Every structure is written in structure tokens, then in C-alpha cells.
Amino acid sequence: MIQLHEVFGVGRGVPRYTYVDRSGLDARFNYLLGTERHIVVHGASKQGKSCLRRKNLNEANCIIVQCSPEMSNKNLWQNALRQLNACMTSSESETKQIGGSIGGHIQSDLNAFIIKSEGKLESTISSNSENNRVKSYVSGKEDDLDFLSAELKKHKKRLVLEDFHYLSESFRRKVAFDLKALYELGIYVIVIGIWSEQNLLTYYNGDLTGRIEEININWNGPELDEVLQKGEKTLNIEFSKELKKSLIESSFQNVGLLQRTAEKLCFTNGILTTQKAKQILIPDEMLQSAITQVIADIGQRYTRICEVFVKGFRSDTKLRIYYKIFRVLTKIDERYLINGTPYDMLLKMVQEESTEEVRPSDLTQCLDRIERLQATRQITPLLVSYNKNLKLLALMDREFLFFRKHGSVDWEELVPE
Structure with missing residues (x-):
């Protein structure tokens, strides 16, 4: 019997039942391999x-x-x-040893006219060589x-x-x-x-x-809908049209988030395996319960990210620009997080958050190091990435949008003035 975690949820392997070959990516990837x-x-x-x-x-x-x-x-x-x-020989030396032994006895009798001698001599000589190779x-x-x-x-x-x-x-x-x-x-x-x-x-x-x-x-609405359809067929369930819409909208076009929420929703409704009789799910308090569970799972991550941006680098202690960037991320319209926040808009909003002057060069320096700040503080995955070519600050973690929308966090308290 097929288990829920085999259908919905996030795992390391390839989803067996809900994999979607969107826009012919499989064929394109295979072509490029050649x-x-x-x-x-x-x-x-x-x-x-x-x-x-x-x-x-x-x-x-x-x-x-x-x-x-x-x-x-x-x-x-x-x-x-x-x-x-694979390794290569980085150094080589040769050591030679020569050894041997000589043994025996000699006996002689001497008289005036006759010399008689008898003897036996044994010798052994050996030579050993050893090659020492150091591979690295x-x-x-x-x-x-x-x-x-x-x-x-x-x-x-x-x-x-x-x-x-x-x-x-x-x-x-x-x-x-x-x-x-x-x-x-x-x-x-x-x-x-x-x-x-x-x-x-x-x-x-x-x-x-x-x-x-x-x-x-990237994912679009119809492709995410196909993920849900495949899961419905496998588990013998049906999401109502309204529920599907809510699930897809809540995912912010992120398949991982959709998978997590769908798994929590099914679990909350007692759907742990393929159903013998089709079960229809409609949006009710069960959906909110699933969302609350996801929020509980990811909440600590964003508290940690907030702390990282508040502290920033030591060189940023005066202007605290990273801290102000995070404040902007908690307030800005979500379409600018999805499509990217233009540099000029970000500069203006950061300046509005500051009592001291923030020059364009100050912001640029911080944006150039924003990925390093996250990576060196073990923020996995990255929250944001700065596109130097387009001069856009892009949100790389769509779960932040989910947390920002559904989490009951007081951002003013979490990110104080």
C-alpha cells in the first residue's frame, strides 16, 4: 500500500508519484548531456x-x-x-641495504719438510633495495x-x-x-x-x-496543479477546486512548499495511505491547521536569519545596513520579493529606515557581501541573493513569503527600531 510520504512531502530522491516533467525539461536536460x-x-x-x-x-x-x-x-x-x-606520486626515494657474512675454519700442520693445510670458507652477500613512494x-x-x-x-x-x-x-x-x-x-x-x-x-x-x-x-500554476492531480490519483482523494486554489496560492510558485503543505493537510485529515473509497477534501479549519504546522516547522529558521541580519558583519556596526535590509524584506510588497527588488527602490527604503545617511556606496558594499554573510553564518538555503547585472535583490527562499503571510510574528518586536 502506498504511503503518504511517498506521494507528498519533501525528500532527497525523485518523487515517484508526483514528478512532473514541466515544459519538457527532461528532454532538454538529456539533450544537453549529449x-x-x-x-x-x-x-x-x-x-x-x-x-x-x-x-x-x-x-x-x-x-x-x-x-x-x-x-x-x-x-x-x-x-x-x-x-x-585517484592520487599522484608527490615524492619518491630509494634506500639500498648491503649486508653479508663470512665464516669458516682453517687448520694447518707445519713441520720442517711438509706443510699441510685444510680449510673451509663460507661467504654470503645480500643486497636489498626499497623504493618509498609518497602519494598524495x-x-x-x-x-x-x-x-x-x-x-x-x-x-x-x-x-x-x-x-x-x-x-x-x-x-x-x-x-x-x-x-x-x-x-x-x-x-x-x-x-x-x-x-x-x-x-x-x-x-x-x-x-x-x-x-x-x-x-x-521555475514553476507556474498549471504545473503545480499537475503535482496535486497526480497525488490525488495515487491516494484516491480529491481536493476541491477552492482548496487547490488555496494550496497553489499559498505555495508562492514553490513546489517544495506545495508538497509540504499538501502532506500536512492529508495527514491532518487522516490520509496516511491510499484510500479504499475516494475522499473529497474541502477548505476548512484543516487547511489552517496544516499551514500552522508548516509555520511551526520553519519559524525558528527565520528567527535565526533575523538575528544574523541584525548583527551583520563587525564592520557594519554603525550603519547596520543588513539589519535595515531585513526590515525592508518584512515590509515590502510581495511582488517585489518575487520579481526582485530594484536597487534604487531598496536604497530609498533603507534610507527611510535610517537616522544616519546611507550612501549608495554603503549599500552596494553590503549587497556585494550579502551572500557571504548568509553562507558564513550557515543560513541554508540562502534567503536572498543580489544580482549585480540587473541590480536586483532577489528572494531565493519562497518559504519566507509563506511565513511572512501566515506566521503570527510581530515583526516590529522581532526586528526592533
Whole structure:
């Protein structure tokens, strides 16, 4: 019998019963796998980026590197080499030992006219040599990439960089140049991360133009409705039209949030497995109960994020711009969170929150480091990301909209003046 958690909810694997191939992404991804191009999959959190990769590329055929804020250019590629169980000889020495023994006895008799002697002599000489090789995983640049590419080809593996957004911007820029080198070596990498802007890697390295294909993961209403329809069929239930509308609107076009709310709703209604007789669900207090449960699950995260933005970096203690940015996020119209907040609008609102002058350069400096602030404080996934090309502050975590709308939090108390 099919269990509820197999149908709705958030998990690591590919949804067995509610997977939706939206806009032909499966066919596109599979086509790109056969091209001589890097593939970049990006978008907001919990939108199915890694799921798309798992659905269409067997993990047994991949070397998956999970990026982290602490990573350097050295250990990024070393991580891949360790998974390939690959190492190179970094030093070699040879030690020779020579040994032996001589033994025996000699007996002689001497008289005036006759000398008689008898003896026995034994000798043993041995020679031993030992080669000492010290092997280590590669570190460095071009030589490492040559070796890495050879190992990937030998093992027939595809390299995947997950959570690319956690790397610092300066490091992401270095990786963009390494990707160009890997391209020339015939290695085509899959890069997955949370950011909104198109052509991020080509922005870092223009030589990647034409060598990268991007997939921006988004969901629309009909696609989310299809997720619910598949779940209905599997569990033998029916969401009323009004209830479906409420579920989709509450998800803010985020499939992960839709899955969580639908699971809580079914659980609250006692639907834990496929129903023998069709059950029809209508919007009532059960929906509000499901929403309240989701809020309880995610509430601590946003309290923590608030604390991070209130403290900011030590250099920000006077103007407290990060703190003021978070205040703006709690007040601004949701359409600007969904579509991105323009720099000029953000500057004006931050200045309105300040008693001291905030110059454009002050805000720009903070926005340039806003991802680093979150990553170094273990904010996973990122709440916001700044698009330098479009000069937009983009919300990467749609659950914040859900929490802002349905949570009974007093933002003025949580984020004091």
C-alpha cells in the first residue's frame, strides 16, 4: 500500500508519484548531456534543481562535489579526486641495504719438510633495495585539471558541483576560469545552485559564452496543479477546486512548499495511505491547521536569519545596513520579493529606515557581501541573493513569503527600531 510520504512531502530522491516533467525539461536536460557544453541549473530553493539531475542522470555515473563556504580551489578538485580514488606520486626515494657474512675454519700442520693445510670458507652477500613512494591527492591548477580530466574519462564519470552558491564570489570567479580549462580538456561539468541571474558564469568569464547552457527552474500554476492531480490519483482523494486554489496560492510558485503543505493537510485529515473509497477534501479549519504546522516547522529558521541580519558583519556596526535590509524584506510588497527588488527602490527604503545617511556606496558594499554573510553564518538555503547585472535583490527562499503571510510574528518586536 502506498504511503503518504511517498506521494507528498519533501525528500532527497525523485518523487515517484508526483514528478512532473514541466515544459519538457527532461528532454532538454538529456539533450544537453549529449552536447559538448557545461550545464548550469539554477533557481530558488526547493524548486527541484537536484531532482532534475537525479531523474535524468544516474548518481552512479557522477562524481558529486558538495560545495561549502570553507572550500578553496585546492580542496574543491581534491574532493573529486578522492571520490575517484585517484592520487599522484608527490615524492619518491630509494634506500639500498648491503649486508653479508663470512665464516669458516682453517687448520694447518707445519713441520720442517711438509706443510699441510685444510680449510673451509663460507661467504654470503645480500643486497636489498626499497623504493618509498609518497602519494598524495593533487593540489594546484593546470596539472590538477589535466589529471582530473584523465581520471574522469578513465572512470567514465560526469562531474557535478552542487550548492555552487555557497562558494565565495572570488572563488566562483576562479572556478569559472577552471571550467574553461576543463572544457578544453573535454570535461563538461554540471553546476547546480541557488541564484536568480542568468549567465552568472559567463559574467565571471566571458570565454564561457557558447560553452554553457543554463536551465532556470521555475514553476507556474498549471504545473503545480499537475503535482496535486497526480497525488490525488495515487491516494484516491480529491481536493476541491477552492482548496487547490488555496494550496497553489499559498505555495508562492514553490513546489517544495506545495508538497509540504499538501502532506500536512492529508495527514491532518487522516490520509496516511491510499484510500479504499475516494475522499473529497474541502477548505476548512484543516487547511489552517496544516499551514500552522508548516509555520511551526520553519519559524525558528527565520528567527535565526533575523538575528544574523541584525548583527551583520563587525564592520557594519554603525550603519547596520543588513539589519535595515531585513526590515525592508518584512515590509515590502510581495511582488517585489518575487520579481526582485530594484536597487534604487531598496536604497530609498533603507534610507527611510535610517537616522544616519546611507550612501549608495554603503549599500552596494553590503549587497556585494550579502551572500557571504548568509553562507558564513550557515543560513541554508540562502534567503536572498543580489544580482549585480540587473541590480536586483532577489528572494531565493519562497518559504519566507509563506511565513511572512501566515506566521503570527510581530515583526516590529522581532526586528526592533
